[in-house]
Amino acid sequence: MxxxxxxxxxxxxxxxxxxxxxxxxxxxxxxxxxxxxxxxxxxxxxxxxxxxxxxxxxxxxxxxxxxYTRLFTEDGLVREDFMTSVRNNIYYVAIVVPAQTVLALGLAVIVNSRMLKGRTFFRAAFFFPSVTSSVAISVVFLFMFANSGVVSQLLAVFGIDGPQWFSDSRGTLHLLLGGLGLVDPDNPPAALTGGGPFGLSWWEWLSGPSVAMWTIIMLVVWTTSGTFMLMFLAALQDIPVTLEEAAMLDGAGRRQRFRHVTLPLLRPTMFLVLTLGLISTWQVFDQIYVMSQGDPAKTTLTPAYLSYRMAFKNFDYGPGTAISFVLFAIIVVLTVVQRLIMRRRV
Amino acid sequence: MRERRSLASTFAGYFVLIFFALVFLYPFVLQIGNAFKTEPDAARDPLSPIPHPFSTSGYERVFGSTDFPLWLGNSLLVTVVVTVGRVLLDSMAGYALARLRFRGRRALFGAIIAVLAVPGVVLFIPKFLVLNQLGLYNSYTALILPVIADAAGVFIMKQFFESIPVSVEEAARIDGAGVFRTYWSVVLPMARPALLTLTIISFQGTWNEFPHTLVAVQNPELFTLPRGLADLVSGSLGKGTQYPLKLGAAVLATIPVAVIFVIFQRYFVRGANEGVEKG
Incomplete structure (x- = not known):
């Protein structure tokens, strides 16, 4: 003992x-x-x-x-650049996150359908862009969206005269408002240009993503949807077949089964995909560095890229580092909010 | 009626799948095709995947007029060392956190989970500061050491070790094998699937790593493939767009990961889904 x-x-x-x-x-x-x-x-x-x-x-x-106060309260170039980058990133997040989530879910549902063959091939095809180098892929997209490049020629087939993607700084929300005849983009109403929060006018806040930013949005949706598709696919495969059969016996149509059986069971994965999407879209950097360096007219500037540029190009390490901590705070807050919602609803 | 509807939906399903397969893969086809074109041909007719005339001058210039071989060598060195290091260090830590009972284990695991939540971009300037302060900036050590262990890998290995039965190890321990001996000759061989997953995601992650090289080195002698490629695009080539050359270099940089992807696809899938459990 x-x-x-x-x-x-x-x-x-x-x-x-x-x-x-x-x-x-x-x-x-x-x-x-x-x-x-x-x-x-x-x-x-x-x-x-x-x-x-x-x-x-x-x-x-x-x-x-x-x-920190220079970023938020002091009038000047630092705040103007920072707020511009925040604006750009908000529009970027608002489009990329829903787009990649819907695309990933849609692809997962179709790939998962039992009637279709070649599931492994399609899964691999959709996932492949996610595993390649962000720099190499950005090179390919630079080529595709070049002036009179692949995309322009493809649009020309349909009789559309495409923009000069990477040098077009026009905000697409401005263009849309102009197209609807609500405002004249070349001569915006004084009520909007007069003032606005944090040193940018309301008109500047309402620009929407620039045409150039759309190329980066498309690239990112294209590369990340595959990963999220795999997550949805794994969750879909965990749904017991008997559950769907029971719903079918109860006379539920396909659309009803999807809405009332599949979607509620996918909720945890949905929240995970949204959280991961929010976290990663606030960090967009590689594609900006390779494709646009924040140009044209600062419309692809993001906080992550701005913080890098301030420190390593302008040698303003103080404000550059301050931006990364603000970014850190934004991401932490978003994660916590997501977690709280998830805990209540799931 | 029902059959006709399901036939129609099968057809629609295939249509969507094939459309998106084209959207996801055709850019790579165009990339490969245009890399074998002459520059005027690529500029005039980028939409055609077939080179006319067929030309290898893009690739010849990749090797002749850029530092591609150097970048390739650096990428190989960094990737191999980091991958070996991560597999070894992450699995050791994962094993200790899963199996060994020691004071501070819970706190340590909590700290690792917290580390997982730190977004990478926030660390750009901080990493530079520490490398600069330690006198490591602009060295292979700067490229390798900061990324040779990662919290995500530790997490994956811990989850794995918790999923295998403890009995085999106990038998070995009763036979008098020490902790390290048990780990090395009993536990590791059982962990092959997890080790392979970790190897593959580490290889892919390190091979493609870009921002870390930006804040770790500045000397062109130390550029890895993504860094060199980014440098080519941002204008080190001088005049002309030179798309065949750029696309060719990008193709070559993609090949290793593409080959591994084709062979080990299910490990990639597993690696991607580890993220689900993380959440």
């Missing part, structure tokens, strides 16, 4: 030691390259560091929360 207890204690010590040895490399890497950098960046966001030497030496000017 005594012996066994002694050995047990020895084992416990050895297991603790082994446990920490096993996790040590991961803890070290994540601590050094994730936790520590965040703390360092918090400091830098409170300074005016210009990239020279170390941000922790004594000569670096401490500015308190000024880098």
């Amino acid at each position: 005594f012996l066994r207890r002694g050995r047990g204690r020895l084992d416990a010590t050895r297991e603790t030691l082994a446990g920490w040895l096993f996790v040590a490399p991961v803890v070290l890497i994540l601590g050094l390259f994730l936790l520590l950098p965040i703390l360092m960046a918090l400091w830098v966001s409170l300074t005016d560091w210009n990239g020279q030497g170390s941000p922790f030496q004594s000569g670096v000017p401490y500015v308190g929360t000024r880098n």
Whole structure:
């Protein structure tokens, strides 16, 4: 009895030691390259560091929360750029998230249908763009949307004179409002251009995504739908066949079965896809870097790209870092809100 | 009546599937076709997938007038080291978190879940700051070390180890094998499917990684394929659009992942669906 207890204690010590040895490399890497950098960046966001030497030496000017107030309350180029980037990203999120979710769900439902053959092939075809390099794919889309390129020639087949995608900064909501005859885009009403929140006029807030932004929207919907389709597909395959059969016996038509049986069961996956979509669309960067660098006329500028550009091109590390923390806050808030809704409804 | 309706819906189903298969795959067909064109041909008739005349000059220039071979070498080196490192380190940590009872285990797992929630773009400048401060900026170490372990991999491995029965390990432990010995010769061989999934998603993720290279290195000698490709597009080529060259370089950069995708498709699918359990 005594012996066994002694050995047990020895084992416990050895297991603790082994446990920490096993996790040590991961803890070290994540601590050094994730936790520590965040703390360092918090400091830098409170300074005016210009990239020279170390941000922790004594000569670096401490500015308190000024880098944050410059983003929100001080009139100037920094706020104008930041708010423009926020506007662009809001429109981008508002289109990409619903579009990719609906497309992914639609494809999953059709691929899952038992009557169709070649399921593996179609699943692979839809998923393939998701696994390729974002940079390589952006090169392909640059080629396709080039002036008199693939898309322009394809539109010409249908008699449509397509835009010069990457140099067209016109806001599509402006174009739509103009097309409906509500306002004249070249001469917007003074009530809208006069003022507005955060240094942008109401007219600027109401631009909608620019024509150039649409190319990036299409690219991203095209590359991410496949991944989300797989998630829906996995969830659909978990729905017991007997449930659908029971609904069928009760006389439910296909559309009714989808609305009242399938969709409610897909709700957890739906929320997951929406959350992941919201998180990733606020982080769009690679495609902007390769395809537009924020141009034309700053209409593809996003907070992620702006923060990179401020730090690494303008050497304004303070405001650049402040933008990344605001972005962090936006993403955390969205995640928490999603979680709360999910907990209540599922 | 019912049969006719189901026939019609089968037809509609195939129509939608084939339409979207074209939408998702035809850009790659155009990419490959145009990479084998001459520049005037690609500019005049980009919509045709068939080169006329057939030309390999785009590819010749990929190797002749860009640093493609260098980028390829760097990408291979970084990808192999990071993948091996992730598989080893993530599985060790995942095993410890799943099986070993040690003080602080719960807190540690909580911390790893928290880390999973940190969005990558937020870390651009912070990562640069730490690499700069440690004097690692512009080195292979900067490309590799920060990404050699990842929280998502640890999570996948922990989930896996919790799903296999504990009895085999207990037998080994009773036979007197130490913790490391048990892990190495009993646990790891059982974990092959999970290890393969992790290998594949690590390979794909590292091979395609772009933003990390932006904040880790600046020296063209250290460019990986995505970085080099982005550099080509942003104008290092000089005059002309040179689409056959750019598309050719993009094709070559896509091939390794495409081959792995075709062979190991189900592991990719599994990897993508690990995300579901994460949520």
